[in-house]
Amino acid sequence: MKRSNKPIFWSLFGAGGMLSALCGPALIFITGIALPLGWVPRAYERAHAIALHPLGKLALVAVIGLFLFHGCHRMYHCVHDFGIHVGPGMKAAFHGFAALGTAVALVLVLAVS
Amino acid sequence: MNTYKRSMAGWWQRNPFYRWYMLRELSCVFVTAYALVLLLGLYRLVQGPEAFAAWQAALAMPGSLVFHLVALVLVGYHSWTWFKIMPKTLPRISLPDWAVVTGGIGAVIAVSAALLWTALG
Amino acid sequence: MRSIAIECLRYHPETDRAPRLQSYDVPFTDDMSVLQGLQYIKDQLDGSLTFRWSCRMAICGSCGLMLNGKPSLGCEHFLRDYYPGPLRVEPLNHFPIVRDLAIDQSDFLRKLESVKPWLIGEPPAKGTHLQTPRQLDEYYQYSQCINCLLCYAACAQYGLNDKFTGPAALALLHRYNADSRDHGKQERMQVVNAEDGVWGCTLVGYCSEVCPKGVDPARAVNQNKIESTKDYFLRFLAPRKGA
Numbered sequence: 001m002k003r004s005n006k007p008i009f010w011s012l013f014g015a016g017g018m019l020s021a022l023c024g025p026a027l028i029f030i031t032g033i034a035l036p037l038g039w040v041p042r043a044y045e046r047a048h049a050i051a052l053h054p055l056g057k058l059a060l061v062a063v064i065g066l067f068l069f070h071g072c073h074r075m076y077h078c079v080h081d082f083g084i085h086v087g088p089g090m091k092a093a094f095h096g097f098a099a100l101g102t103a104v105a106l107v108l109v110l111a112v113s
Numbered sequence: 114m115n116t117y118k119r120s121m122a123g124w125w126q127r128n129p130f131y132r133w134y135m136l137r138e139l140s141c142v143f144v145t146a147y148a149l150v151l152l153l154g155l156y157r158l159v160q161g162p163e164a165f166a167a168w169q170a171a172l173a174m175p176g177s178l179v180f181h182l183v184a185l186v187l188v189g190y191h192s193w194t195w196f197k198i199m200p201k202t203l204p205r206i207s208l209p210d211w212a213v214v215t216g217g218i219g220a221v222i223a224v225s226a227a228l229l230w231t232a233l234g
Numbered sequence: 235m236r237s238i239a240i241e242c243l244r245y246h247p248e249t250d251r252a253p254r255l256q257s258y259d260v261p262f263t264d265d266m267s268v269l270q271g272l273q274y275i276k277d278q279l280d281g282s283l284t285f286r287w288s289c290r291m292a293i294c295g296s297c298g299l300m301l302n303g304k305p306s307l308g309c310e311h312f313l314r315d316y317y318p319g320p321l322r323v324e325p326l327n328h329f330p331i332v333r334d335l336a337i338d339q340s341d342f343l344r345k346l347e348s349v350k351p352w353l354i355g356e357p358p359a360k361g362t363h364l365q366t367p368r369q370l371d372e373y374y375q376y377s378q379c380i381n382c383l384l385c386y387a388a389c390a391q392y393g394l395n396d397k398f399t400g401p402a403a404l405a406l407l408h409r410y411n412a413d414s415r416d417h418g419k420q421e422r423m424q425v426v427n428a429e430d431g432v433w434g435c436t437l438v439g440y441c442s443e444v445c446p447k448g449v450d451p452a453r454a455v456n457q458n459k460i461e462s463t464k465d466y467f468l469r470f471l472a473p474r475k476g477a
Contacts, residue, residue: 028185063148
């Protein structure tokens with residue numbers, strides 16, 4: 001029987017799942033509800049400061065990247081669960097999208113000045 | 114042997130257990146969507162304060178607020194189910210299942226409180 | 235005496251193109267199991283109804299059925315709990331139907347054989363294996379499997395893809411890996427690591443919910459995801475024979 005390379009994707013899925021389970025609800029509330037309603041004092045300055053700091057950059061790439069890998073991996077499985085056949089093409093598309101998003105996040109955090 | 118194979122069409126609608134499973138799984142759509150919203154926000158941040166302010170204004174639109182409220186509920190459900198299920202994925206450790214679940218949910222509350230305190234304080 | 239309508243799935247391949255439901259009116263007392271209801275039908279109403287059963291006490295694993303859509307053992311569920319009914323009785327989901335309520339289990343039997351469900355390795359040179367209660371504890375719950383297949387009927391992933399090894403087979407694989415007397419873990423890793431091994435599972439968790447013996451196959455399968463991941467990444471550090 002051929003060895004599956006699921007462990008790679010499952011590890012990313014797991015890391016993303018853990019991060020989104022711990023931080024997801026709070027982050028969604030902060031950036032999606034508190035921020036637009038003006039409840040976050042000095043939002044731009046503080047967001048900018050986070051994006052300038054090396055740990056902040058790491059956190060941004062980790063959150064965006066791992067959330068994407070978790071979400072895309074599970075979405076790939078959801079398509080299968082709905083009875084739609086998923087082949088290697090779909091697998092590459094979903095995980096490739098997550099990888100692309102992570103790469104864009106990396107480029108952006110390095111571009112912050 | 115003339116065996117009969119039954120169809121799997123609509124399988125998840127036949128049982129509440131399966132429905133809740135599908136809801137749990139579909140939370141991933143909102144995890145992905147939110148990550149993309151953050152990515153956009155990061156892009157606006159790179160573009161400067163005016164772009165960021167414009168993004169902040171767009172977030173205040175009713176559609177965005179509704180999306181984030183739904184995302185909050187479903188990702189919250191993801192958090193809950195993640196830690197409820199975690200004991201099944203761990204190797205045999207000296208902690209009983211309920212301790213793992215309680216610890217996990219406790220961590221969610223603690224991390225959330227820390228993030229909220231930092232952002233809103 | 236009260237009566238309940240039991241609707242049974244009927245399928246006789248020599249005459250039927252597709253299954254249909256047939257209703258029977260079954261008088262019952264409070265101590266009658268669903269299995270006894272079926273036996274009443276066969277003995278008194280319709281001798282052509284086909285179903286498997288044996289011990290009547292939830293240890294042989296023969297009488298697995300779908301009761302109102304839920305995988306259940308007929309001998310440990312009672313007609314009084316389904317009153318006023320109707321009670322819908324169908325063969326276990328996700329398996330081909332041979333006749334009426336009897337399914338074709340041969341796929342499971344192949345899966346079971348593939349996990350090598352026996353102790354692998356040399357017996358002790360002198361005397362018998364010694365095992366402490368703590369060592370027994372490591373695998374005991376997984377040894378309680380009666381191969382009733384309720385977990386396969388519950389498993390959506392097996393329903394969607396019957397190449398998936400499935401809950402009971404993987405739980406039994408784990409039962410032997412976790413047994414201190416066994417030395418076959420490496421041999422079984424091929425099954426674990428495959429796409430249709432542990433990776434076919436998405437932790438729906440319904441298998442553990444329906445298991446009548448508390449085996450918790452969901453746990454057995456998902457613990458081995460970590461093992462498989464370790465095996466995947468560490469194989470480059472410590473090459474093993476035949477890895």
